[in-house]
Structures are given as structure tokens and as C-alpha cells.
Amino acid sequence: MEILRAKGLTKKFGNLTALSNLDLEIPRGRIIGLLGPNGSGKSTFIKLATGLLVPTSGEITIAGATPGIETKAMVSYLPERTYLNDWMRAEDMIAFFGDFYEDFNRLKADNMLRDLNINPGDRLKTMSKGTKEKVQLILVMSRDAELYLLDEPIAGVDPAARDYILNTIITNYKENASVIISTHLIADIEQVLDDIIFISQGEIKLLSTVDDIREKHNKSVDGLFREVFKC
Amino acid sequence: MLGKLLKYEIKATGRIFLPIYLALLALTIITKVLLMIAMPDVFLDSTSGTSFDIPLGISVTLYFIIIVALSVMTLIVIVQRFYKNLLTDEGYLMFTIPVETWKLIMSKLIVGLMWTFVCVFTVALSILILALGNFSIMEMNQGISMLYAEFQNQFGMSPNILIAEFIILMIVETVASVLMIYVSIAIGQLFSQHRIMAAFGAYIVISIVLQIVMTLLIALIPAFGLEYLMNSQINQMKAVEVFINGITVFNIISAVAFYFITNYILKNRLNLE
Numbered sequence A: 001m002e003i004l005r006a007k008g009l010t011k012k013f014g015n016l017t018a019l020s021n022l023d024l025e026i027p028r029g030r031i032i033g034l035l036g037p038n039g040s041g042k043s044t045f046i047k048l049a050t051g052l053l054v055p056t057s058g059e060i061t062i063a064g065a066t067p068g069i070e071t072k073a074m075v076s077y078l079p080e081r082t083y084l085n086d087w088m089r090a091e092d093m094i095a096f097f098g099d100f101y102e103d104f105n106r107l108k109a110d111n112m113l114r115d116l117n118i119n120p121g122d123r124l125k126t127m128s129k130g131t132k133e134k135v136q137l138i139l140v141m142s143r144d145a146e147l148y149l150l151d152e153p154i155a156g157v158d159p160a161a162r163d164y165i166l167n168t169i170i171t172n173y174k175e176n177a178s179v180i181i182s183t184h185l186i187a188d189i190e191q192v193l194d195d196i197i198f199i200s201q202g203e204i205k206l207l208s209t210v211d212d213i214r215e216k217h218n219k220s221v222d223g224l225f226r227e228v229f230k231c
Numbered sequence B: 001m002l003g004k005l006l007k008y009e010i011k012a013t014g015r016i017f018l019p020i021y022l023a024l025l026a027l028t029i030i031t032k033v034l035l036m037i038a039m040p041d042v043f044l045d046s047t048s049g050t051s052f053d054i055p056l057g058i059s060v061t062l063y064f065i066i067i068v069a070l071s072v073m074t075l076i077v078i079v080q081r082f083y084k085n086l087l088t089d090e091g092y093l094m095f096t097i098p099v100e101t102w103k104l105i106m107s108k109l110i111v112g113l114m115w116t117f118v119c120v121f122t123v124a125l126s127i128l129i130l131a132l133g134n135f136s137i138m139e140m141n142q143g144i145s146m147l148y149a150e151f152q153n154q155f156g157m158s159p160n161i162l163i164a165e166f167i168i169l170m171i172v173e174t175v176a177s178v179l180m181i182y183v184s185i186a187i188g189q190l191f192s193q194h195r196i197m198a199a200f201g202a203y204i205v206i207s208i209v210l211q212i213v214m215t216l217l218i219a220l221i222p223a224f225g226l227e228y229l230m231n232s233q234i235n236q237m238k239a240v241e242v243f244i245n246g247i248t249v250f251n252i253i254s255a256v257a258f259y260f261i262t263n264y265i266l267k268n269r270l271n272l273e
Helices: A042-050 A090-100 A106-115 A128-139 A158-173 A186-191 A210-217 A221-228 B002-040 B054-089 B101-131 B137-157 B159-188 B194-220 B224-230 B234-266
Strands: A004-013 A017-025 A032-034 A057-062 A073-079 A149-152 A176-184 A195-200 A203-209
Touching: A004 A042, A017 A042, A017 A203, A032 A042, A032 A186, A032 A221, A042 A057, A042 A149, A042 A176, A073 A128, A090 A106, A090 B002, A090 B101, A106 A128, A106 A158, A128 A149, A128 A158, A186 A221, A195 A210, A195 A221, A203 A210, A203 A221, A203 B194, A210 A221, A221 B002, B002 B054, B002 B101, B054 B101, B054 B159, B054 B194, B101 B159, B101 B234, B137 B159, B159 B194, B159 B234, B194 B234, B224 B234
Parallel strands: A032 A176, A032 A195, A073 A149, A149 A176
Antiparallel strands: A004 A017, A004 A057, A195 A203
């Protein structure tokens, strides 16, 4: 069974339609790039999948269930915001994740912190914005989740850490889990993607495997994106 | 999961309160010691004009400042934990952990109430410590029994029931006040801009609505009005009882309404920045 399914998914904010009548099925075991210009509805889609937002109409299901505590336990979400409590230390956050997520793998988190030279005893307040983002990504990727929803995961970190993070993403998920990465930094993540979804003004413009794009259009995803969304 | 939420809530708030309670403890001891030196025995007229008057004055002033600070901080923490932890960036974490929304609200409410009662209890205890030795416990006991006897004599009932009912009213009213703050903040976050202003606005509007409902109730059902009760044939104290319990019930109903509205908004109309 597919990990995520959307049927007639619509979200309106007052008069503004953020997503309109979206139909989508995301299978297990894929890394999907959710690509689109700013304000295209990427974050709204991800927030609907996490249960932070409730659809105006239509439905979205994770492994057959509408978003709720059951799906929250199997979805690992990285928001575009830093949600870490300033007064906590990195190790406090690790304890917090361990307490609330049964699938949290402490060993993974400790190893990744060590690889990125982050001291677990450091207070988050003293960390730079980029370091905080790294800590947050480590927490999210240390879960053995069914579905990872990563909203702009690499926007704030330096290129060197970017490679490590992308490597972390592709090596850290289970075979039957899927990863959805929303970003506009396409060139940087292109090599890890299996599928892409182009989204614009709340509608899907293109849904394809990366291989197909290279074969049919004879272009890179980045090149095609620039063409499709040409201003 | 509620237990784990409570654990983190106590951790997050405890670190703010711990220094204030320590300061209160220190000031209570210092003031007490200075009091004992400056006024060894109040019953035998004080030895005022000693060199301890100035430090005592400073200590007493600081003591009152810390009590006010503690009360204000308790209120601020109740508001801030709900707003900041649930409805700013931290909300992205709190609303994606596998926990029901009502448990998030409950964890904030329970810990908020806990600190309120700790605050009231500690301040009362501290004042008692300061007063100890400045009055005779035996005399106070005698005074209280006299009051009890007189009350019994005049109204034909023990004041215990009335006191108990009053305490219940106080507790219910505290719960309702905290939930009213929560529901106002929840309504405030529905707006895309000026959320804090909107929360204040919501609070004022709810207060006015409650006032109107209260007035209407008294107008429509005369039995709710204290004046009517006092003029009626029933025993005056019975009337006061009816009045107190009426407000208690009113507060319970509002508290339940606030709770369900807050839960509905946070579940279905969450609008994180």
C-alpha cells in the first residue's frame, strides 16, 4: 500500500487557495522532490500531511489513516522553522525525542552529532542558526520513520554540511520508507531524488521519475524546472 | 504520554520559578532574623529606634517586592508557556509529537494550576513564619473558636460548609480564569497578524459577554441575585450559600466551554506562523 495518498485535497486560507483539488499517491521506498516556486503550496501540503493543518475539503491519508496520533508516530517532520527550545541542551532534545517517539534511535543521533562536531552538552541558545538546523535534522533523521517530510532541509546550512546531510538522508531511511523533500535548491539535491513533483499555485504541474526527465526531456531536473517555471 | 508532557512542563517552568522561590525563602529567613533582633518581643512594646530599623525596612520592602514578583511571574508563565510553547515555532514540534491535543492543553493547565497553588501556599506559609512569635497561638485559637460559636449562634449552622464552598469556588474560578486566558490566545492565533493584540481583544470580549450573561441570568432568574436572596424568607446564610454555589456552577460551565473551544481551535484551526 502507498505511504501517502491525497484525494481532491484542497486547502483555502480565507479567499486564498493554497492547494486545489490535489490527487496524489506516493509509494514506499522512494525519495521525492517536492519542487516549486515560493508560495506554490509546498509547505501547505507538508503541513496537511503532518496534521498541523486540516484540509478544507478532500482528504489526505498516511498509510491509510487520516493524520492523528497514529500517523504522527510514523511521520518524521522537519519544518522550515527552528522549533528547538532555546534553554535546552542538544542532549535534552534527544531525551525529549526518545520520550515521545518510539522509533527514535539514540545511537544514530549520537553518531551524527559526533560526525558534525556538535557537543551534546551545548546549550541550543549558544549555537548558530546553521548548527541548530543541523541538530534539528539529526533529530528528525534519527527516527526510523515510515515517512520523512523535510521542508527546506538544506537552506540554512553550508555546502560542506549539505553533502553530509544529503548522504544522511539517503543512508538513514528504511527500505520501505519514503522521503519527501521540499526545496527550491534543486541542483543540490537532484542526484538523490527518485521522483519529482512540480507544484505551482496549488496544483501539480508535473509528476515524473528523474530518469524519465533525463530520457524524455534530455535535461536535468534543474534545467526543466527553470524552463517550466520561467518568469 | 500525559505524564511525559507534565514532566517536561514542570522542567520548563521549574527552572524559572526555582530562583524566585529560593529568593523568597532567603528573604523570609533574613526578615525573620532581623525582626527577632529588632523587635524581640512585640508584646512588651518594641525597642524601636535600634540600628536594625533600616536593614529591617529594606528587608521587608524586598520581601513584599518578591511576593508581588512571584505572583506576577506565575501569571506570566501561565500565559507564556501556552502561547510560546504551543503557538510559536515550538508549536511545530509540540503538535507533531504523537499526543492528543487535549493532553497538550491539560499538561499546561495542570502545571499552571500547580504553580498557582504552590504560590498561594508558599506565600501563606512564609507570612505565617514571619508572624510566628508575634502573636500567641493559644489566643488565636480562642479567637477562632469564639467566632465559630457566635456564627453558630446567629445563623444556626457551622461556618465550615460555607468556608468549604468558598474554597471550592476559588479553585473553580482559578481553573476558569486560566482556561479563559487559553481560549483567548487560541482565538488570537486565528488571525494572521497582530495575534497578541487579537488575544487581548478576545479576552476583553469574552469578559463582556460573561458579564452580560451574568446580568441576564440575574434578571431572568431572580433566585441568582444576591439581593433577592437576602430579602427572601430563607435564612440569610442559606442565601449566601446559594449565591456562592450559583457562581461556582457558572464558572464550571464557562470553564468547560473554554476548554472545548480551545481544543477545537487547536485541533482544527491551528494557524502556526
